[in-house]
Amino acid sequence: MASSRDRQRKLARAKLDRQMARRAATLRRKRRIQAGLGGALALVLIGLGAFWALGGFDKEPENTASDVCVWTPQEPGVNVNAKDVGLPSTTDVPTFGTRDMNLTTNEGNVTVSLDLASAPCGNASLAYLAGKNFYDNTKCHEITTEGALHCGDPSGTNLGGPTYTFANENVPDSAPTPSPSASPAPGTPATYPAGTVALYPNPPGANGSQFLIFFKDFTPSAEPAYPIVGKVSAGMDVVDKISKIGTVDNGSGAQVKPKTDVTIQTLTVGAVQGDQADSTPSANPSAAPSATATPTGAPSGTPTNAS
Structure with a gap:
């Protein structure tokens, strides 16, 4: 009949095996998650690279003066x-x-x-x-x-x-x-x-x-x-x-x-x-339109307001 010490040793061994199995399962899950994230990141980088290559990040030419005209x-x-x-x-x-x-x-x-x-x-x-x-x-x-x-x-x-x-x-x-x-x-x-x-x-x-x-x-x-x-x-x-x-x-x-x-x-x-x-x-x-200069008297060039 197995002694008490042998039984304890077997129980400890079984516990260690269970812990090792859980750790291995956890490690496999982490690796699967990391592999999935890495694949997704690669796809994102490939997509951004293609977008850049097609000029997606180029600034569109502006045909408006909305940043110039102030009323x-x-x-x-x-x-x-x-x-x-x-x-x-x-x-x-x-x-x-x-x-x-x-x-x-x-x-x-x-x-x-x-x-x-x-x-x-x-x-x-x-x-x-x-x-x-x-x-x-x-x-x-x-x-x-x-x-x-x-x-x-x-x-x-x-x-x-x-x-x-x-x-x-x-x-x-x-x-x-x-x-x-x-x-x-x-x-x-x-x-x-x-x-x-x-x-x-x-x-x-x-x-x-x-x-x-x-x-x-x-x-x-x-x-x-x-x-x-x-x-x-x-x-x-x-x-x-x-x-x-x-x-x-x-x-x-x-x-x-x-x-x-x-x-x-x-x-x-x-x-x-x-x-x-x-x-x-x-x-x-x-x-501007060209023409021969004609004397104008003595123009002031300054707007004259009517009073």
Whole structure:
């Protein structure tokens, strides 16, 4: 008959065998789990590698200026001449190609090719306001001494516009030191050649709805102040005809009001055309319409507010 010590030894051996079996089973489970995780990780890495190889991590080109255009609302009641039409969108702003801005006036039709690459925000504002019929049945209230038709203020006061402003863009580089006659040196391109269309910021640096259509070359004697948004592509003869209309006192002592009304009956902005390579002009004078500089008297180049 087995002794008590033998029985204890057998029990201890059996217990050890059970412990070893449990440990082996646990180790096998861990290995299976690790193998499964390793396989899953490998599949993930293979998938990410394929995604990268196909350009999945490449940044998509952006065709909007939502991070560039900032529309600054005016405080209610500050400008009684402002017209509330809301704010343009900050998304889906075209930053390439051109758009046609079509003006139907009582003197004839004018088409402006807007340069979206150089002035996306200015042109986004023009398109937005045109969509609100902001310019329809408004008068161009000045024929400026600088040689431009001044439009876009429904109030006709030089102070009107929408209830928002936005910063300058595409303002030409500083003008060269003028000659004693205040005219550009021979052979020097004008800062604003005839046919240039530019915004009229009022106050300087804060743009709204007002714009200028230059009918003769202009180079300011001071820092250029007008952001270029495009150029006349058709109807320059109409602009020239308007330029010959005489002017009278606008009520503030300035002889700039047209003797006969120049009315924008409708203003529309068409669809985007072309790509960025087609976009002209730019703030570089050589990219704007070219013409021989014509003495303008003594232009100031600084917006004049009506009191």
